[in-house]
Amino acid sequence: MERYDLLYRLYADFETDTLRELQNFVDLFPPVDSRIALDYWEDASDELEDRKEEVQSSFAAGATFAEIAARATRDQTFTALDLHSKYGRSVNALVLDVDETLRSAGRTDNEIPRDTLHLLTEFHEAGVPIVICTGQTLENVKGFTIQGLGNELVHSGDVSIVYEAGTGVFTPGHGSTTKQLLYEDLDDTVREVFSEVRSRVLPQAPDDLRESVHLQGNEFNITLKPNFDIGSDPAEEVIDHGLVYLVDLLGRAVGSALDGELGVDADGGVAEDWARAYYAAADPEVQTVLGDRGAAPECDPEDVPETVRSLFDRIDVAYYHADAAEIGSLELNKPNGVRAALDVLDVEDPFVLVMGDSKSDLRVMEWADDADAGIAAAPQHASEDVLTHVRATDELVYDRGDAASLLRIVYVMNLLDEL
Template identity: 70%
Template sequence: MERYDLLYRLYDEFDTKSLREYQDFVDVFPPVDSRVALDHWQEANDELEERKDEIRSAFAMGATYAEVAARANREQAFTALDLHSKYGRAVNALVLDVDETLRSAGRTDNEIPRDTLHMLTEFHDSGVPIVICTGQTLENVKGFTIQGLGNELVHSGDVSIVYEAGTGVFTPGHGSDTKRLLYENLDPEIQSVFEEIRSRVLPNAADELRRSVHLQGNEFNVTLKPNFETGSNQAAAIIDEALVYLLDLVDEAVVNSLDAAEIADADDTDTADADSGDATGRSPSWARAYYADADNEIREVLESEHAAPELSLEDVPPVVADRFDRIDVAYYHADAAEVGSLELNKAAGVESALDVLGVDDPFVLVMGDSKSDLRVMRWAAEEDAGLAAAPDHSSRDVLGHVMETDELVFDRGRSAEMLRTIHVLNLLAKLG
């Protein structure tokens, strides 16, 4: 209990609120060419150091406690201490989603806040690698990462980008491992499914759908995005329609990748009398039935679009279901409908990134808001390899997982507050 007593003393006896205000000002003061402004910054920095000196002289290991007080409020500090008591180790890598996690259309105008960027540089300077893990294209995420963190940090060898939800990993400064195209390792028959979907997805779409969506410029995944503001009613309506369309494309592409006789031999149903379908007896509801059973959100969309499957999961031929088992159909409300590979999810990408970065015994912080991030969180939990944190507007399943583990939920657009908590965890871990 000694450390808890020391934290109580720290926050009871010292004006930690003012200390944090000085620290925040010094940290995020913008670069300006003004003598008056620079003098003001220097005065604030001098005051900050004086206040830290008071704490340094009052505690054994006072430098660490001064840093704790300057970075975290009372609740954050005690949360960090609880985590240290539970796990007994520091976080040795950050795994961070971007959209609606580090930045938010609702709170940060789709910019990563300066206090968040500063905390990321603090982790980097302390030797903690950073893995940016996103569904976006490499060029897009690389651009704003360099803009926010700087070219030198991104190319330091301690930053990796898992892009397109795990289809590729980009880690500058690692020679032949700088770019790993994980999708190239997929079996040819799975690659053929994606090639067919990609070639048909826009040309075969109905006119209204084709005018209302665009194909994200991915290397591998097939992602339809709305031509409307993300989150709007128009975006929600068109993405729901796009999801149904993608499911039927997946159905056709999977069947086309299989031998007709193979499907007929494996199908126990009376396909010869099917009301619809081709010579194989294929029903366009196979994919709908499979993915509706796997994902309640997809089922709800199908029902709302009057496209609920007429078949049950048991009606899907095993050989077709086996191929569906390897293909992910993801739905992001009013944002995107996507086809990806379940063998190339964010968790697989993160494992590859950590391998390149040389993190042999990972204990990571996973921050994210969506189902693709949940796979990484579950991997960390199953492997005893880290913590999970999420903004309070995350999907139900993500929030459920986070609340069942360490309850690390933060306000929308306030990712810096969670990073402060983990920064303090690492400071406390150094005390032994």
């Protein structure tokens, strides 16, 4: 009998909703000092085992089918079956953004839900490495990761943290490769540009902009965030203003760094116009903002000197509507960080689940897609570019704060690979 028919029978003939409720209760039962509560938990655990045994006795691979029924809804299981039929393999690493992906300020009070954390421990116990991939600092990520998953799991040798959007990789338990500082490979010219921009970004900002934004990021990722609610009209105004300011500041910094190599005068607004022309051509959103702010480039992209263009090619300008404007090194990005993490974790033939919501996560998704190295998922409030990619691949879009539903699908996908 084919897997489809067996799974159809599983959900038709057994009370899988009850089985799943019992499993969730047993897994997530809070620690309490109560004999009555403990008795209730033990009764639920006994009933869970009885119901699992009933499933196990009805299928040749009964233990696997019982686990599937206890972990996922019918829809989740058949989505997993479609994925496994398409790719023919299991997921051998998780690559997970955190903010607005595993947790959500609008739905989970900025905490990773307990069911999500428990599922991550289940993947870990099944031998699936976990790569946390975030723009946050290492100290922040280590703190909430240890708090949520436990010190033993984080230091098990199967967890890696790609932090500050790819600036570094931290993989406890791996000796000399435990901490990799990827920025050490950048050359002096790129370092000079970022040093120039960072030293001037707030001190030289116009008063109205400086009073309306704050600085995030690191030495090689410079991000302007609004001092207003993200998504609001005031946030849109200051971020659009900030984008134009960052593009111009970057142009001046590149012109200064290459002053002795250009052979042309880059003073005044010339270098700024090169940056506007280059980044407008590279990103339609940037082009729109520049045009709306009266800062459309006066030269064509082809007019940008090759030496300048080659340096722009290594520096990213990103715009997030009413949220952030940033520049960052394209050599220090999440895909490079993820590849470095997977190397340390000894994942030789990766097929990963990538979960994220932003353009930096999109680059990891595109790498996985281009290399046939995984699948992508995103929350429904992710950036439109991310949603476009996810919908065009496997349509793995989940509700805000409900990363657990997607993790259940992939968990069942891996169980199906055992059949």
